[in-house]
Amino acid sequence: MMRARPLAGLRAWLITDDKAGMQVQARGVAEALGVTWELKEVAPQGLWRFAAPYGPPDPRDGVGPGKLLSPPWPDIAIATGRLSIPYIRALRRQAGVATFTVVLQDPKTTANTADLIWVPEHDRRRGANVMTTLTAPHSFSPERLAELRQSAPPAIAGLPGLRVAVILGGKNAVYKFTDADDDRLEASIASIARLGASFMVTPSRRSHQRLIRAVERATQGSPRFIWDGSGDNPYPAFLAHADLFVVTGDSVNMTGEPLVTGRPVYVFEPSGGSAKFRRFHESLRRYGATRSLPPEVKTLEGWTYQPLNSAAEIALAIEQRLARRRGMLSGLLSASAGVSAGNA
Numbered sequence: 001m002m003r004a005r006p007l008a009g010l011r012a013w014l015i016t017d018d019k020a021g022m023q024v025q026a027r028g029v030a031e032a033l034g035v036t037w038e039l040k041e042v043a044p045q046g047l048w049r050f051a052a053p054y055g056p057p058d059p060r061d062g063v064g065p066g067k068l069l070s071p072p073w074p075d076i077a078i079a080t081g082r083l084s085i086p087y088i089r090a091l092r093r094q095a096g097v098a099t100f101t102v103v104l105q106d107p108k109t110t111a112n113t114a115d116l117i118w119v120p121e122h123d124r125r126r127g128a129n130v131m132t133t134l135t136a137p138h139s140f141s142p143e144r145l146a147e148l149r150q151s152a153p154p155a156i157a158g159l160p161g162l163r164v165a166v167i168l169g170g171k172n173a174v175y176k177f178t179d180a181d182d183d184r185l186e187a188s189i190a191s192i193a194r195l196g197a198s199f200m201v202t203p204s205r206r207s208h209q210r211l212i213r214a215v216e217r218a219t220q221g222s223p224r225f226i227w228d229g230s231g232d233n234p235y236p237a238f239l240a241h242a243d244l245f246v247v248t249g250d251s252v253n254m255t256g257e258p259l260v261t262g263r264p265v266y267v268f269e270p271s272g273g274s275a276k277f278r279r280f281h282e283s284l285r286r287y288g289a290t291r292s293l294p295p296e297v298k299t300l301e302g303w304t305y306q307p308l309n310s311a312a313e314i315a316l317a318i319e320q321r322l323a324r325r326r327g328m329l330s331g332l333l334s335a336s337a338g339v340s341a342g343n344a
Helices: 020-033 046-051 082-098 142-148 179-193 209-219 235-241 252-260 275-287 310-343
Strands: 011-016 036-041 076-080 100-104 116-120 130-133 163-167 198-202 224-226 244-248 265-268 290-292
Touching: 011 020, 011 082, 020 036, 020 076, 020 100, 020 252, 020 310, 046 082, 076 082, 082 100, 100 310, 116 310, 130 310, 142 235, 163 235, 163 252, 179 209, 179 244, 179 265, 198 209, 198 235, 209 224, 235 252, 244 252, 252 265, 252 275, 265 275, 275 290
Parallel strands: 011 036, 011 076, 076 100, 100 116, 116 130, 163 198, 163 244, 198 224, 244 265, 265 290
Antiparallel strands: none
16 A cells, blocks of 8 residues: 655755765655655855854855755755755754654764754664664655556566575775675675576675676576666666665665565675674674575575665654644644734
């Protein structure tokens, strides 16, 4: 069933920098709300960039008449990313109660930065205006996946047996992906191939060639579709049509998106990691959504869990808090009108 969207049609601004992962999260919440949204991409320079999130917005784009963020103010503003925080804070001061403000991810500033702050559960921040979910928001709603399942691209429709989607990340500031890690992943996926699975493989922009070649070798001889970067990214179709997922655990977004399907997800963790990532992966295992990818998969296990749809949870919190605000404002206006009538 489609969830009700009581705020559908309202205007929203998505205030982010140019990072695709940040924009994905903000867009996912906006789409769950059903609002009409406009992307406001901020790019402060020099001292203003260095001072974010604590300083003011860059006055060259800034907030106010004639600026990047100028009236008429939106009903809702959703900001994410360090560089966006000075702008959402200034917007809240200027727009007041006309705009309900939301920050996705810890702004590293005070609680009054926004009306609502969302952080993933593995983050330590808590407070009266803070909410948490296990996974990050994204735009793959159950309704969108149901629509995608109505038909499959020929390259996917022709894959026999159990379809395994392999979603590859790569090296970052936290995870190393050593040669030994690549070899471990190759061995694990080769063991799945021996059980008769077919494969849908998608690398990311961070995937290094040695990792991609390792997966190519592991799936050689099995029915497979490996996206080579040409044409439209088949990733949405992979989410819709996979029976099982193997995901490298170097990205919160990438790990969380398949969990909206309710289907089994194996997580491969390369060398490195951090306390926050360890808390994230442990919370998903406790929930029953993911399992660590073993060195050798001996049977094609299946397990179930309640799908995780963080965008819808965040949207519901915004709807409830905005309804309360409007109710309080309506009450104040009614009381003020009553006092005026009594003094007349």
